[in-house]
Amino acid sequence: MIPKRIGILIPSTNTSVEADFKWVTSKAVTAHSERLAIPDGTMTPAFLDQMNQDLAAKVASVASASMDLIAYACTSGSFYRGPAWDEQVHDLVQRTAHVPCVTTSTAVMDAFQALDVQRISVITPYPQWTNDKLAAYYGQQGMDVLAVHGDVRAAAQGHRAINDQDPDDIIQFALDHFDPDAQALFCSCTAWRAVECVTALEAALGVPVITSNQATIWAALRQLDMLHAAQPLGRLFTRSAVC
Template sequence: MTALGLVHPGHGAEDDYPRIEQLLGSDIRVDLVHTDLGEEPRRAEALRAAGLAERLTAGVEELRLAGAEAVVWASAGGSFSHGWEGAQQQVRDLARAAGMPASSTSFGFVHAVREVGARRVAVGTAYPPRVAELFADFLRAGGVEVVAVRDGGDPPADGVAGWGEERVLALARDADRPEAEAVLLPDTALHTVSCLPELEKELGKPVLTAAQVTVWEALRLVDRRVHAPRLGTLFTREPVVQV
């Protein structure tokens, strides 16, 4: 049994993780602990506050006792909003507190883009413009070329956790560009697992989403590869050798 630990910001689309667990097979377990997300979590300042060390490390003892072999901070905005260097320190602090390998969703996106062999990507998100651009800056710091960013304007009043498949597909279509080799949907509050095959069929290219990337990053930390086509190209490709 491989046990993966996720530190999840508040509540939203966390029910995507049991779906992923079912698709991965019976020898992989995904455990979550929840942090205090605070107010107005889609604003840059609130996202940075959500990723403070004292919030991230509060639940790691529970994960350790559950037998987790690696831990991932399952928040894109709560990591990339700290910038590349700040997010690296965040991961180091988390690893030290947990006593196991650690990463975050934001670094998972950078690693996943390399895994699928993409160099140019388009981003589709419900983040407000300032936050969306922080994510694009983070990707660029990781060596990823961002050809387009489709932001969400002001934060949606209804939240994104309630978006259905058609709205998620529309977001991906609006974000895509012909020159993009992959499309990234970084919102951890979006439900995307059930429509990953449809997203990739619609766009004809890899689509990387927050929950999918987060679990893949945890598996990468423990050196596990799982073939799970219903979780998209990321879970079907052989490793890409970067030169």
């Protein structure tokens, strides 16, 4: 059997997406990354503009390996210009690669809808301007964003360091900042090792926990009708499997 191939477009400083795909998926699915060059340091809109400037060429490169789907796996890179930009990214990828595309920001929104949640509490490793953009994006999509808390420790040494924050620190930050009126917790950023926190946080908080990488993997596998090829990762996978 030929495995389903998923192309992943990721920031060049990100080392978490590939590891999470490998951890969650089986041999029936393989993931193949293309890196989008971005400088390290304090994240700015200009950094994201630079990362996206040669997006079409990067899509064509990974698509040349005969992908079944391509995932644009950068949360802030798909929401920082608003919903219209996310749609542009989606359309550019599909038009260039001639295969389906998922973007992380839309995958997260689809996850909210699949879990029938409206009120969300959000934690991130982002600076404040990015948190504001996130709240605006999901607010425009109809979500009730109760709170967005950014852990400034994560990127204190530059955004590449987000990949190195211990999952136990993410769990504690979530427990300290979760809004009890929320129906779900969203841990944003594909560089954050939040996938490793899902089981513990759902047990502690009693609500669904959605992370950027978890939602991206789920959306990609659902598009390919391959959810059975993944280990269940939180309520997102177990609930949607029976819906």
